[in-house]
Amino acid sequence: MQTADVELGYLANPEAEGSIPGVVMIHDVWGLTDHTRDLARRLASEGFAVLALDLYRRLDEVKIENPGAWMRGLSDPQVLRDAQAGVDFLAAHSATSGRRVGITGFCMGGMYALLAGCSCTGISASVPFYGLLSHEHGLLYDERGLDPALKPREPLEAARDLGCPTLAFFGKDDEFIPIADIEQLRINMAASGQPGEAIVYPQAGHAFMNDTRADAFRPAAAADAWAKMVEFLRARLLY
Numbered sequence: 001m002q003t004a005d006v007e008l009g010y011l012a013n014p015e016a017e018g019s020i021p022g023v024v025m026i027h028d029v030w031g032l033t034d035h036t037r038d039l040a041r042r043l044a045s046e047g048f049a050v051l052a053l054d055l056y057r058r059l060d061e062v063k064i065e066n067p068g069a070w071m072r073g074l075s076d077p078q079v080l081r082d083a084q085a086g087v088d089f090l091a092a093h094s095a096t097s098g099r100r101v102g103i104t105g106f107c108m109g110g111m112y113a114l115l116a117g118c119s120c121t122g123i124s125a126s127v128p129f130y131g132l133l134s135h136e137h138g139l140l141y142d143e144r145g146l147d148p149a150l151k152p153r154e155p156l157e158a159a160r161d162l163g164c165p166t167l168a169f170f171g172k173d174d175e176f177i178p179i180a181d182i183e184q185l186r187i188n189m190a191a192s193g194q195p196g197e198a199i200v201y202p203q204a205g206h207a208f209m210n211d212t213r214a215d216a217f218r219p220a221a222a223a224d225a226w227a228k229m230v231e232f233l234r235a236r237l238l239y
């Protein structure tokens with residue numbers, strides 16, 4: 001496997017004959033950590049060229065004391081421009097030339113993977129993991145209201161405009177994403193006309209994929225979701 005730090009983040013590319021599909025990966029609120037790099041290598045080993053974006057690469061310092069406040073202060077339009085740049089990078093890369101590109105992400109990155117699947121071009125599949133959905137409660141809620149320039153559209157509402165097939169994963173015990181939001185997500189995805197599915201694991205909470213967090217990691221749910229993601233991406237990106 002070939003790995004390299006590139007301008008947009010971290011590229012993991014399996015050694016393969018001919019071109020292969022690409023996947024943009026968007027990290028959680030904590031940034032492009034060793035955990036995210038590991039996930040990128042794992043997915044690359046399944047036969048994809050994976051670009052893990054570094055959304056914080058322009059910042060001199062990243063000091064996150066309140067994850068919710070940090071996320072509320074990020075510009076969704078800027079992140080989506082980064083996501084589009086990642087898609088375009090993979091589409092033009094020699095390893096993926098002429099092949100389809102998908103997108104995935106975790107927590108904050110899952111939210112952006114969903115939003116990218118609704119607004120970015122060139123995405124053939126989206127796989128959000130426990131992406132935040134609502135501006136009305138949870139980590140994105142602010143009683144003073146959100147800056148519309150930074151947060152112009154709620155992810156839940158944006159799902160009505162899905163532009164690609166989407167497979168979303170959640171934990172039933174997620175303190176940040178109530179089941180009612182997931183049910184509404186299913187309704188809104190169906191309204192888009194695109195294939196959309198939301199899978200909920202009954203004995204998992206937020207960050208159940210994160211094997212560096214013993215409090216959150218749920219091995220059975222993580223293994224099942226990973227296998228389903230790989231199957232979905234292969235079905236949507238290989239041709």
